[in-house]
Amino acid sequence: MYKKLINPERLRQIPANFSWIDHRLVRDGHLKHISAESIAFYLFLVSVGDNQGLSYYSNNGISKLLTLKSINSCRQELIQSNLLAYAEGVYQVLELPVVATFKAPVSPAPRPFNSTDALLEARQEKSQQQNDVDNVNIPECLKKLLEDLS
Numbered sequence: 001m002y003k004k005l006i007n008p009e010r011l012r013q014i015p016a017n018f019s020w021i022d023h024r025l026v027r028d029g030h031l032k033h034i035s036a037e038s039i040a041f042y043l044f045l046v047s048v049g050d051n052q053g054l055s056y057y058s059n060n061g062i063s064k065l066l067t068l069k070s071i072n073s074c075r076q077e078l079i080q081s082n083l084l085a086y087a088e089g090v091y092q093v094l095e096l097p098v099v100a101t102f103k104a105p106v107s108p109a110p111r112p113f114n115s116t117d118a119l120l121e122a123r124q125e126k127s128q129q130q131n132d133v134d135n136v137n138i139p140e141c142l143k144k145l146l147e148d149l150s
Helices: 036-048 059-065 071-080 115-134 140-149
Strands: 084-087 090-093
Touching (some): 036 090
16 A cells, blocks of 8 residues: 555654653553543653653642643553563653563452343443543544554
8 A cells, every 4th residue: 555645744753852652552552441531641651652652640640731630540550561661750651561460469268150130231341431532632633542452
């Protein structure tokens, strides 16, 4: 397929305050286990990070720029996905690992299987996920990316 610029006047240039999103983020499945809200937070951190991936935004500063239910839960989800490091108010967007990883939080021992409970739990989880997606203010371009990944 031959690619042709649709709008040559708006050809992207590498800006002095360079940031990038590695295409392996999508290709290698790094986004599969991450909520839409955490993906939006990751995009923010990639955008504001310096050439080492570092940024120093406080929760208050982030809250002024993004509508997130919980910055802390997004941060934890990205750390568990091996995409982010955080220490003493400093964020570091990490180099993507060769293989997508997700360190699931330790959960309590499973209860004995009950099909009714399992069905109710699955319905509640699906409903909560839909509410999470519906309540996040995501730019249209990111929504399109998320649809393409589904």
